[in-house]
Structure formats: C-alpha cells, structure tokens
Amino acid sequence: MNSLKPENAQQLEDAVKWALSSGTTLEVLGSGSKRALGRSIDCACQLDLSGLQGITLYEPAELVLSARAGTPLQEIQETLQAENQYLAFEPLDYGPLLRGQSDTGTLGGMVASNLSGPRRLKAGAARDHFLGFSAVSGRGETFKSGGRVVKNVTGYDLMKLLAGSFGTLAVMSDVTFKVLPAPPEEKSYLLYGLSDAEASRAMILALNSACEVSSVAHIPSPTARTLQGCVGDKSVTVFRMEGHAPSVQYRLERLEHLLEAYGKGSITAPAESKALWGCLRDATPFQGDEGNSGSVWRVSVSPAQGGRYVEALKLDPEEYYFYDWGGGLIWLSLKGGDNAVRVRAPLEKISGHASLVRAPVDAPDREIATQPLGVGEHLLFQRIKQNFDPDGILNPGRLYGDL
Amino acid sequence: MQMPDPDQSILARQEEIALHLGTIVAGEGVVTSSRELRVYESDGLTAYRQPPLLAVLPETTQQVSEILAYCQTEGIKVVPRGSGTSLSGGALPLADGILLCMGKFNRVLEVDYDNRCAVVQPGVTNLGITKAVEQDGFYYAPDPSSQIACSIGGNVAENAGGVHCLKYGLTTNNLLGIEMVLIDGTILRFGGKHLDSPGYDLLGLMTGSEGLLGVVTEVTVRILPKPETARALLLGFPSSEQAGDCVAAIISEGIIPGGMEMMDKPAIEAAEAFVQAGYPLDVEALLIVELDGPQAEVDYLIERVSVISGNCGAQTSRTSQNEEERQLFWAGRKAAFPAIGRLSPDYYCMDGTIPRNKLPYVLKRMREMSTDYGLRVANVFHAGDGNLHPLIMYDANNPGELEKAEDFGSDILRLCVEVGGVLTGEHGVGVEKRDLMSEMFTEIDLKQQLRVKCAFDSKALLNPGKVFPELHRCAELGRMHIHKGKVPFPDIPRF
Numbered sequence: 001m002n003s004l005k006p007e008n009a010q011q012l013e014d015a016v017k018w019a020l021s022s023g024t025t026l027e028v029l030g031s032g033s034k035r036a037l038g039r040s041i042d043c044a045c046q047l048d049l050s051g052l053q054g055i056t057l058y059e060p061a062e063l064v065l066s067a068r069a070g071t072p073l074q075e076i077q078e079t080l081q082a083e084n085q086y087l088a089f090e091p092l093d094y095g096p097l098l099r100g101q102s103d104t105g106t107l108g109g110m111v112a113s114n115l116s117g118p119r120r121l122k123a124g125a126a127r128d129h130f131l132g133f134s135a136v137s138g139r140g141e142t143f144k145s146g147g148r149v150v151k152n153v154t155g156y157d158l159m160k161l162l163a164g165s166f167g168t169l170a171v172m173s174d175v176t177f178k179v180l181p182a183p184p185e186e187k188s189y190l191l192y193g194l195s196d197a198e199a200s201r202a203m204i205l206a207l208n209s210a211c212e213v214s215s216v217a218h219i220p221s222p223t224a225r226t227l228q229g230c231v232g233d234k235s236v237t238v239f240r241m242e243g244h245a246p247s248v249q250y251r252l253e254r255l256e257h258l259l260e261a262y263g264k265g266s267i268t269a270p271a272e273s274k275a276l277w278g279c280l281r282d283a284t285p286f287q288g289d290e291g292n293s294g295s296v297w298r299v300s301v302s303p304a305q306g307g308r309y310v311e312a313l314k315l316d317p318e319e320y321y322f323y324d325w326g327g328g329l330i331w332l333s334l335k336g337g338d339n340a341v342r343v344r345a346p347l348e349k350i351s352g353h354a355s356l357v358r359a360p361v362d363a364p365d366r367e368i369a370t371q372p373l374g375v376g377e378h379l380l381f382q383r384i385k386q387n388f389d390p391d392g393i394l395n396p397g398r399l400y401g402d403l
Numbered sequence: 404m405q406m407p408d409p410d411q412s413i414l415a416r417q418e419e420i421a422l423h424l425g426t427i428v429a430g431e432g433v434v435t436s437s438r439e440l441r442v443y444e445s446d447g448l449t450a451y452r453q454p455p456l457l458a459v460l461p462e463t464t465q466q467v468s469e470i471l472a473y474c475q476t477e478g479i480k481v482v483p484r485g486s487g488t489s490l491s492g493g494a495l496p497l498a499d500g501i502l503l504c505m506g507k508f509n510r511v512l513e514v515d516y517d518n519r520c521a522v523v524q525p526g527v528t529n530l531g532i533t534k535a536v537e538q539d540g541f542y543y544a545p546d547p548s549s550q551i552a553c554s555i556g557g558n559v560a561e562n563a564g565g566v567h568c569l570k571y572g573l574t575t576n577n578l579l580g581i582e583m584v585l586i587d588g589t590i591l592r593f594g595g596k597h598l599d600s601p602g603y604d605l606l607g608l609m610t611g612s613e614g615l616l617g618v619v620t621e622v623t624v625r626i627l628p629k630p631e632t633a634r635a636l637l638l639g640f641p642s643s644e645q646a647g648d649c650v651a652a653i654i655s656e657g658i659i660p661g662g663m664e665m666m667d668k669p670a671i672e673a674a675e676a677f678v679q680a681g682y683p684l685d686v687e688a689l690l691i692v693e694l695d696g697p698q699a700e701v702d703y704l705i706e707r708v709s710v711i712s713g714n715c716g717a718q719t720s721r722t723s724q725n726e727e728e729r730q731l732f733w734a735g736r737k738a739a740f741p742a743i744g745r746l747s748p749d750y751y752c753m754d755g756t757i758p759r760n761k762l763p764y765v766l767k768r769m770r771e772m773s774t775d776y777g778l779r780v781a782n783v784f785h786a787g788d789g790n791l792h793p794l795i796m797y798d799a800n801n802p803g804e805l806e807k808a809e810d811f812g813s814d815i816l817r818l819c820v821e822v823g824g825v826l827t828g829e830h831g832v833g834v835e836k837r838d839l840m841s842e843m844f845t846e847i848d849l850k851q852q853l854r855v856k857c858a859f860d861s862k863a864l865l866n867p868g869k870v871f872p873e874l875h876r877c878a879e880l881g882r883m884h885i886h887k888g889k890v891p892f893p894d895i896p897r898f
C-alpha cells in the first residue's frame with residue numbers, strides 16, 4: 001500500500017487519523033500535476049484527493065461556487081464558461097512547463113499553490129477569491145473557516161493561511177470561491193522594439209492612467225522570437241484591455257494616444273489576444289527541451305524595479321527572461337540548476353522573492369526552491385505548522401526543509 | 404457580556420508599570436490620571452465602557468517592541484487602539500490592561516507612484532491616505548463610512564470595507580505589506596511593494612485579526628488612479644424582492660457596479676427627513692447604483708442598468724446628470740446613521756452578511772422580530788455583496804431596553820447564519836459578537852483558530868476577551884487526542 005484515495009470527507013478524516021496514529025507521513029496530492037514544482041518530498045504514503053469530486057454549489061447570480069477539492073480545475077472552468085463567468089485571477093497552467101502538455105490539476109491544488117496569472121495585477125491571486133473551506137488538520141480534526149459570502153470577518157482569515165501553504169497545514173476537502181462575470185470583450189495593444197527601460201516607463205504610464213489595462217507584459221527580443229504574432233526579432237510590450245465592448249474601444253484609443261511617444265503599435269483581435277496572454281500566463285516560451293538541463297524561476301519584485309533586478313543578474317546570452325505584472329513578475333530561464341544564490345542576491349536591495357518552478361531532478365536549487373525567511377518569520381512559520389500539524393505528517397519538507 | 408476578571412496583582416502595580424513605561428516613552432507618552440483615561444473608556448460601541456489601567460502612546464516601532472516585550476515578561480495584558488471607531492468593542496480597554504494608542508504614528512512615510520503604493524504609519528486616517536495622493540490623481544480604494552476618523556492600522560485589524568468594496572475589494576485586497584510587532588517584541592515584515600509572499604500568507608492572516616496577533620506599526624497600501632468619471636442611478640421599487648431581483652439581474656448581465664446600496668422604507672424616510680436628498684417616499688426599497696470608470700463605459704452601463712431596472716419593475720428611476728446630483732443621491736445614504744440617530748435616542752448598528760437572494764426572507768423575519776421586541780429597525784444594505792446593516796432603535800434610559808436591543812440584534816445575526824450567512828461582514832467580532840461565535844463555528848473550528856493565536860501570543864496577553872467566547876491554555880490546545888497505534892487502518896480505497 002502506498003496510496004490512499006478517500007471518496008468523501010469522512011474517509012479523508014479517517015485516513016489522516018490513521019496516518020497520525022501510525023506515524024505515517026502523507027504526500028498530499030490533487031492529481032499530482034505540480035509534483036515537480038518547488039521542493040520534492042519523500043513520504044511513506046500518498047493521499048490522493050482526486051476521489052473527492054464534484055461541484056456542490058454554483059449560484060451564478062450570487063457569484064459563488066463550492067466544490068470538492070479534488071474536482072478538476074478544467075471542469076470548474078467549463079462550468080463557469082457556460083454562464084459567462086470565470087475565475088478572475090486566471091490560474092496558470094503549469095502543465096506545459098512541468099510536463100510538456102496542458103494539465104491544470106485540481107481546484108484544491110490550485111488553492112494550495114495560490115496560483116494566479118497575468119490578471120493578478122488587477123484582479124488579485126487565488127487567495128483574494130477564496131471564501132471558505134472545510135479541511136482536516138494534521139491533528140486529524142475536520143474544521144472549517146470562512147463561508148460562502150464575500151464580506152466576512154468572522155474569526156481569523158484562515159483562507160489566506162491555507163492559500164499557498166502547499167498542503168503542509170491541513171488537507172482541504174471542500175472549497176468555496178468567489179467567481180465573476182467574464183469580460184465580453186478582450187483586445188491587446190502591442191508596441192514593438194522598446195528597450196527594457198523604455199518599456200518600463202510605458203508600462204508605468206499605462207498603469208498610472210485611467211485606461212484600466214488589466215495586464216501588461218514586456219518580452220525582450222530573444223524571448224519574443226518564440227511567441228506567435230510577434231514580428232521578427234523585435235521586443236514586444238503588450239497591454240491587455242478587457243470589459244464591455246464600447247469601453248474597450250474607448251480605452252484602446254486613449255491608450256494609443258497616451259503612448260504616442262513610444263511609436264505606433266498594433267491592436268490584436270480578441271482571439272489573438274487570448275492566445276498571446278495564454279502563452280505568457282503559462283510561460284510557454286520556456287517550455288521545451290533546453291529546460292531539462294536548465295531551470296525556470298518566477299521572481300516577484302516591486303514593478304518599477306524589474307529592470308534593475310534583471311540587470312543585476314548579469315544574464316548569459318543563452319539565458320532568457322520576460323516581464324509580466326507591469327514589470328513586477330519576472331520569468332527567468334537560466335542555465336544549470338545552481339542559481340538560487342544568484343537569483344536572490346539582488347533581493348537584498350529590491351523588495352521581492354524568488355521561487356523555483358523547474359530544475360533538473362537532483363539540482364541543488366530544488367533544496368531551496370522557496371525563498372528563505374528571516375529568523376523571526378521562520379520561527380513563526382514553525383509555530384504555525386506545529387499548531388496545525390504537530391507531528392509533521394502532512395507534506396513534510398514541501399516548503400522548507402523543516403516545514 | 405462578561406469580561407475576564409481583572410488581575411488584582413496587576414491593578415496594584417499601576418504606578419510601577421507607569422514608571423517603567425515612562426522610561427521607554429519619554430515625555431507625555433504615559434497617561435494615568437483617571438480624568439484623562441475617561442477619553443479612552445470606549446470605542447464606537449459606546450454601550451460598553453471601561454477605563455484602562457493606563458494608556459501609553461509610543462512614537463516608534465522600537466518603543467512598541469520594548470513595551471510589548473516588557474508586558475510579555477511581566478504578564479501584563481495589552482489592548483491596541485487606533486482611532487477607537489470600532490463598532491464591535493474591539494478596542495474596549497481592560498481594567499488590568501494597558502491601552503496601546505497608535506495615534507502618534509501619524510505620518511505618510513512615502514508615496515511611490517511608479518509602484519502605485521504608499522507607505523504609511525498605522526495612525527494615519529483612511530481618508531488621510533487619499534488626501535496625500537489625490538492631487539496627483541490617485542486614491543486609496545476601501546472607503547469605510549468612518550474614513551475621516553478611522554486609522555489604517557484599525558482598518559488592517561478589522562479588514563474594513565466600504566461601499567466601493569464590491570468592485571475594488573476590502574482592505575485585505577488592497578494591502579501590499581506591513582511591519583508588525585509580536586508580543587515578545589519581535590519586529591517582523593510581511594510583503595513589501597511586490598505581490599504575494601513565499602509560504603504562509605501572514606499579511607493576509609494579520610488582516611482582520613482584531614489586534615489579537617500583533618501590533619501593526621507600518622502599512623504599505625496599493626493606490627489606484629482615480630476613475631475618469633462616476634455616475635449614479637437612484638431606483639425606487641414597490642418591494643424589496645424586486646429591488647433584490649434587480650441587483651441579481653445587474654450582476655447576471657456581467658455588470659459589477661462601483662457601488663450598489665439598498666435602503667428599506669424606514670431608512671429612506673429617516674434619511675430624506677434629515678438631508679432632503681429627493682428620495683421617493685412611496686417606495687418600499689431604494690437602490691443606489693453607481694458606475695465608475697472611463698466615460699464611454701459609464702454612459703453605456705448607465706443605459707443598460709436603467710433598462711434592467713425597468714424590467715425589474717422600478718417605479719422611480721433617476722440618473723445623475725452631474726457631480727452635484729451624484730453627491731446628493733449619496734448624501735442620504737451616507738447620513739443614514741445620524742438620520743436614525745434623530746429618530747431615536749439610541750440605535751444599535753448590526754453587521755451580518757447573507758446570501759443576497761435571502762434578503763426578502765430576512766427582511767420579513769426582521770419585521771416580525773421588530774413587532775415581537777417592540778423596537779423599530781431600519782435597514783441599509785451593501786446590496787452587491789449581501790452585507791446588511793440593520794439599525795435597531797432603542798432608548799437606553801428605559802430600563803431593560805438596551806438588553807432588549809442586544810437580544811434583538813443577536814436574533815438577527817442568528818438568522819443571518821441560519822440562511823447561510825455570517826455574523827459580521829466588516830465590523831469585526833470584538834466583544835459584541837464574541838458569545839455568538841459558536842452559532843457559526845464548532846468547538847473544533849474555534850480551537851483551531853485559538854491555536855493560531857497560540858503561535859503568535861502563547862500567553863494570550865494581546866487583546867484577551869475579544870473574538871473568542873472561551874479561553875483555553877495553549878498547552879491544553881496542543882494536546883493530541885489520537886494515540887499511537889490505536890487507530891485501525893481505514894476502510895477506504897488504496898492502491
């Protein structure tokens with residue numbers, strides 16, 4: 001026996017209780033789509049949540065959806081789409097990077113890794129839309145927090161604690177999300193040939209205007225070459241506009257005017273815009289074989305300092321990068337699997353953190369995939385872990401060696 | 404409502420404690436005279452009063468750290484206080500606790516437009532942030548009605564909301580970072596000017612923790628460019644059902660207004676009598692729908708909402724034609740609390756949230772309760788997100804009437820939970836809803852929350868007696884009830 005697959009919340013509790021009693025460590029898995037992400041762990045038994053499936057509540061007019069944690073994210077997205085709704089934070093699909101093909105995993109896995117895509121900038125991350133849950137703690141007790149309404153300050157916001165906890169505190173069986181109407185129209189404005197510094201100014205100008213761009217990215221020339229819809233060797237800066245059609249049209253005109261000094265850009269059709277943002281969201285430029293010997297990182301910094309950060313890295317010609325979140329998210333494709341120190345050094349001066357996405361199996365980077373914490377914060381993390389999972393049976397080592 | 408019994412040995416040490424704190428905060432930083440302490444004896448929930456042992460007013464994070472470390476060592480309780488506008492008694496002092504007043508932390512430290520954020524001290528008022536950036540066309544989005552007075556530190560502690568939260572989110576969605584101090588004096592920073600954090604999101608956990616986990620000493624907030632324009636619709640309906648249907652229909656059409664507020668008949672009448680906003684008096688429910696954003700979008704959506712409301716049976720509909728008229732539509736809603744204050748010597752403001760479609764049922768039940776209790780109630784409602792503010796009118800000079808109002812309030816909150824909602828949408832649990840927590844949570848749920856508290860403050864010295872109906876020792880909470888080798892292998896699918 002090395003995998004348990006509970007089919008309901010009671011069985012989930014029984015499984016954790018047994019693990020606790022027998023001192024068995026559990027690797028908590030939705031569908032396993034993100035096993036290669038971050039630190040790898042070695043547990044005695046797998047706790048497979050893909051048997052906990054199904055949408056339990058969906059009221060489009062109330063903007064709320066609840067489902068069992070093991071429900072495939074794809075099923076959720078299709079259900080929402082049928083009602084012209086969506087998860088506004090645009091969870092990225094790690095499939096292309098980690099496994100070479102699309103694989104969005106489960107709803108629970110999405111929360112546990114606090115996924116978000118390019119729209120993070122305007123709409124927030126998974127954490128911002130996570131309204132409530134029921135879970136089994138590492139103490140083998142089923143508890144709940146939050147509810148099904150957006151405005152709720154009753155008790156601590158444990159949703160925030162579990163979003164991004166990578167299954168190290170509790171195993172969720174049921175989760176509730178805020179959903180939103182999908183924008184009826186999407187177009188993008190593309191500027192070509194800007195340097196990083198020019199692009200940074202243009203992005204700030206756009207984001208500081210009333211144009212309400214929902215995503216902004218800059219792809220420097222070597223990386224841009226791999227993207228569809230790009231011209232030749234030129235860098236491309238992409239501004240996404242979403243909303244009601246008359247508004248999108250109006251704002252595009254305003255934006256074009258605002259950015260006149262940066263040259264004449266082009267406007268994409270909706271389908272191209274969607275495809276382009278899909279590629280940026282999932283970092284498809286960094287998909288592919290060369291990554292097998294190299295590594296991919298995601299670095300979150302204060303947006304205006306993105307360029308300074310990249311400069312400080314002193315990249316090799318065969319190392320690639322691009323900016324999302326208006327400069328605040330930097331995707332890096334680096335040579336080799338020993339870059340952690342180098343990637344984090346500039347963060348002494350620039351506010352931010354770096355997480356490893358992919359590296360060869362035995363690369364030293366995998367050990368320190370998550371940004372190390374200060375002493376006080378690390379002690380606090382340990383005390384929190386201790387209070388949820390005192391015996392350390394849930395995903396031990398998934399975030400840090402001792403957590 | 405019972406507070407924990409004061410510790411006599413601490414009460415006896417007031418002078419000595421004041422002397423020691425005086426060495427940390429020089430000058431006017433320690434307040435001990437009972438006359439001066441009266442100022443602090445209650446927050447916005449004035450039904451409860453209790454002067455603190457003493458008040459201390461630090462000016463630097465280092466001082467906060469030294470004060471807290473001293474209190475931890477000496478076993479002295481601490482209640483943090485911002486501007487004291489809490490409506491749940493969150494900042495209610497304790498007889499044997501010091502009141503840590505953050506009012507001197509009143510500086511805007513940095514405005515960083517390139518990163519669209521402002522770094523401020525926690526005592527800066529909510530409106531103070533917008534004031535610091537509005538000349539450059541920016542603002543801070545969460546807008547509690549108390550925004551002139553309430554502090555951003557208090558907003559973080561309560562996860563404050565406002566009428567624009569439907570579109571722009573609550574405090575928690577608009578924070579980038581904080582600096583805070585633990586009860587043992589450790590100074591920590593979560594977040595910064597960047598997004599998200601590695602591992603556990605302690606910035607998110609701290610938000611809405613009601614001063615029980617740490618003291619916030621610096622806040623980095625997101626600021627937004629001001630929308631190009633805003634217009635509002637004033638819609639009157641013959642029934643609250645129709646008004647509720649209209650809200651649902653607007654959202655179903657894919658429209659998320661900047662604000663969407665509802666008032667019931669008693670609230671409309673009170674507001675109209677007070678500010679003459681031109682509200683229709685022959686309707687059962689009034690909706691204010693505000694659209695903000697680019698001019699073209701606002702004009703387009705105003706038109707669509709107008710059509711939707713007609714289909715939902717709006718009997719009156721007015722669209723603001725200029726800024727002055729928009730402000731007038733809001734004037735009545737914004738003055739709803741004082742307007743009720745004119746009708747009744749006292750009123751009690753509740754704050755439950757319900758699934759929106761339960762509104763007609765909840766209003767009906769509330770009318771029945773109002774008759775049963777013999778107390779009037781008026782309702783203002785953040786209609787877009789289901790956050791209900793019933794205002795119960797009573798007269799504290801009539802013996803027993805305060806208790807009756809409180810019981811009525813508790814019944815309303817139980818009703819909110821019964822229909823799938825929650826006890827508090829934005830005002831916090833504090834002391835007010837503390838004893839109702841078990842209506843919503845099981846003992847296991849509450850114990851897990853208390854364990855979070857243990858990770859931060861194992862001696863329960865920060866703001867004790869708030870939020871949780873019962874205190875348990877951390878040692879007891881940590882005890883395990885599952886014993887080694889005693890649980891049989893579960894009968895579930897395995898591979």
Ligand SMILES: Cc1cc2nc3c(=O)[nH]c(=O)nc-3n(C[C@H](O)[C@H](O)[C@H](O)COP(=O)(O)OP(=O)(O)OC[C@H]3O[C@@H](n4cnc5c(N)ncnc54)[C@H](O)[C@@H]3O)c2cc1C
Nearest residue numbers: 485486487488489493547548554556557560563564614619
């Ligand atoms: C007329 C009126 C209208 C209101 N309208 C709204 C509204 O629309 N939306 C809304 O959300 N609220 C509203 N409120 C409630 C109140 O204004 C908010 O809860 C506000 O956030 C409290 O801020 P404060 O600075 O006054 O905090 P206080 O009342 O001083 O304290 C509130 C809580 O925060 C803690 N605290 C304060 N400062 C700190 C700090 N630096 N570190 C750690 N803990 C701290 C205290 O211990 C206490 O538990 C209203 C209140 C009034 C009186």
